[in-house]
Amino acid sequence: MNTEKTVTITLLETSDIHGHFYPTDYRGPGDKPLGMAKLASLIHRERRKDPALLLLDNGDLLQGTPLMYHYAKYDQTGIHPAASLLNLLRYDAAIIGNHEFNYGLELLERTVADTNCPYLCANVVRASDRQPVFGQPYRMFVMQEDIRVAVLGVTTHYIPNWEEPANIEGLAFEDALASTRRWIAHIRETERPDAIVVCYHGGFERDPATGDTTEPLTGENQGYEMATKLEGVDVLLTGHQHRMLAGELQGVAYVQPGSAGQAIAKVQLQFEKSPNGGWALVGKTAELLEAAQAEADEEILALFADKEAKTQEWLDQPIGWAEGDLSIPDPFAARQRDHAFTEFVNRVQMEGTGAAVSCAAIFTNEARGFSGRITMRDVISNYIYPNTLKVVLLSGQDIRDALEQHARYFTLDEATRSLQVSAEYLQPKPQHFNYDMWEGIEYELDISKPIGSRVTKLLRNGVPLHPDETCEVVMNSYRAGGGGNFFMLKDKPVIREIPTDMTEILADFILKRKVIHAACDHNWKVVF
Incomplete structure (x- = not known):
């Protein structure tokens, strides 16, 4: 929708795809309601409605299926399938997930380099100088009518509790909540955005509806605190927990689109022209679009057909x-x-x-x-x-x-x-x-x-x-x-x-x- 005084901005988020490009779970035959090939059809449908939408991936893309395992362990020819996917679908930004480190830094860094869109991660830094490792912490997107949307990427800092030390050597993981607070203040002060989107590879430590604790408060998931304690967050895109969530918490629109390509999250932001000539954010909606609604996109299937065939033969x-x-x-x-x-x-x-x-x-x-x-x-x-x-x-x-x-x-x-x-x-x-x-x-x-x-x-x-x-x-x-x-x-x-x-x-x-x-x-x- 685009009238003289009202503009709607659309955000799409994938998360925790875990290498599921095809509609299969690799355990047996049969078309399953999952995978990026099906989500690609939904992305194309949404782009026909709004060609200027923002498409974001929230992490855990490089690991999780035999296709990813076979590439990492036995193949490694050409660019990484994850980079090919992000490039083909013209993602605007991607976030580092905890499973991105599973096959080592060399493979991860090569994948990041081969990906056309920026990787955003504010709180994974070099231990030596505390500078962000994977490019930039955030990205400013100038949308239609010059509406300015900031996207900040952060990752659960609990990674050192799971990952092999050799796979994260030289890295430090700053507290995701504290890092988000610091970078939001910086963005508000220096960029003057019309909206701030936090793309967080982490989930909710409390039930968004009741506030009840749902897991030990270790710091692995800090989504509830981000939504309720940080000033300036308009949208919180989450993941990591593989939950299917969409709603609003204390004025913050939040989503989490499951795992393995079960769904894609869609958030729409409504802006109105303010008297001073700027834009005011006046409305938010959040929903999930499920893969079961779509047929697999033939271009995605064809792009990875050779690697998929080799994987199936190996399996x-x-x-x-x-x-x-x-x-x-x-x-x-x-x-x-x-x-x-x-x-x-x-x-x-x-x-x-x-x-x-x-x-x-x-x-x-x-x-x-x-x-x-x-x-x-x-x-x-x-x-x-x-x-x-x-x-x-x-x-x-x-x-x-x-x-x-x-x-x-x-x-x-x-x-x-x-x-x-x-x-x-x-x-x-x-x-x-x-x-x-x-x-x-x-x-x-x-x-x-x-x-x-x-x-x-x-x-x-x-x-x-x-x-x-x-x-x-x-x-x-x-x-x-x-x-x-x-x-x-x-x-x-x-x-x-x-x-x-x-x-x-x-x-x-x-x-x-x-x-x-x-x-x-x-x-x-x-x-x-």
Whole structure:
């Protein structure tokens, strides 16, 4: 809409695409309601309505699918697919997400250099001189009728708690809230914008509707504070949590468009000519446009067809055979007592590192384990993250505390006396990856007991594990950094690190042996 005295500016935001360019989840055939090819059709539709709209990506674009993994680990020819995508769709700016660092700084920096639009990130700085690493903190866009819109990019500063140190060497991560406050003041003073948009790769630590705390206030997500405590924010584009959100909070329009290309966020700002000749922001709307509404864009499909074909061929290569049952027909049941698949993963971790104790998770409810012929698709589908391994020195008390944290995954429905997944592990997004199962110790979790006293059995080699006894435990790099609110594991002595991705470790183990055998020593269980 554009009248003599009223102008509407449109913003579109993608976030947490995680390499989903095609409408597939790579686990099997079938057109899925996700992916950038479908969102591209929505972008083209919105551009026909408003050719001058702003198109922004909010991060976590470079990691998350076999297409991205295959490019990073085996291909790297030509420019990065993420850069090709941003260039083809004529993005106006992109933000750095936490998963952008997963494959190392060299690949990330090359991708940034090959992307036509600027990367905006105010709070990831060089440790040496505190200057922004990825270009500029913000960008001023002069829109129709000379309306000035500032877009500030910030990233969750919690990244050092998860990322491999080698992948962020020389970088410092300033508090996202404090950095946003400082840069907004600078923009207001020096740029005189008509609107300020904060594009934040982070989410909400509180429910936007009620203000109730939805997660531990670690600083990982600061969206609620940004909307309620910072003066001058007009729009808050968020991500990281994979939630589907659109609304207004204390005058700030906010959105979050899910993950994997489920949706694209659309915000419209209405401006009226003010008496002094400038523009006044008088209205805001926020909504989500879902991929299910669209057909896949043929140009996107064609652009990546060769790399997708190579990825699919690689995924379907047989690498071994499972003898016995390592399948996971019911992930919830598999999390209640020792299972052959998790035992296999833990045994691979222990054999590869020499650690006496191991912990591992069934990351999603879509994981199905192994059955018969094993392909790379099976490995990638079950182990979806590019984690490496760390062996850390833990005390018996550390292990007990970690198990108590794991026990929070479950809750007991008193009315039906049935076991269920705790709401905190389902909202604001599923966090099945934050529940580990252990090998090398014997334990029981009794969910009928109060939180904090559910570990009713904890033995090592058949005798009670003393709180002061120490042992080497192997776990993924995310958990070793305290990820998932495992603060008792953070900053523990690291005995050794294995810099190879766990997916490669699993694949190499299977390739070497050709046949893997299902085994289960039933060393743990959940009771209620």
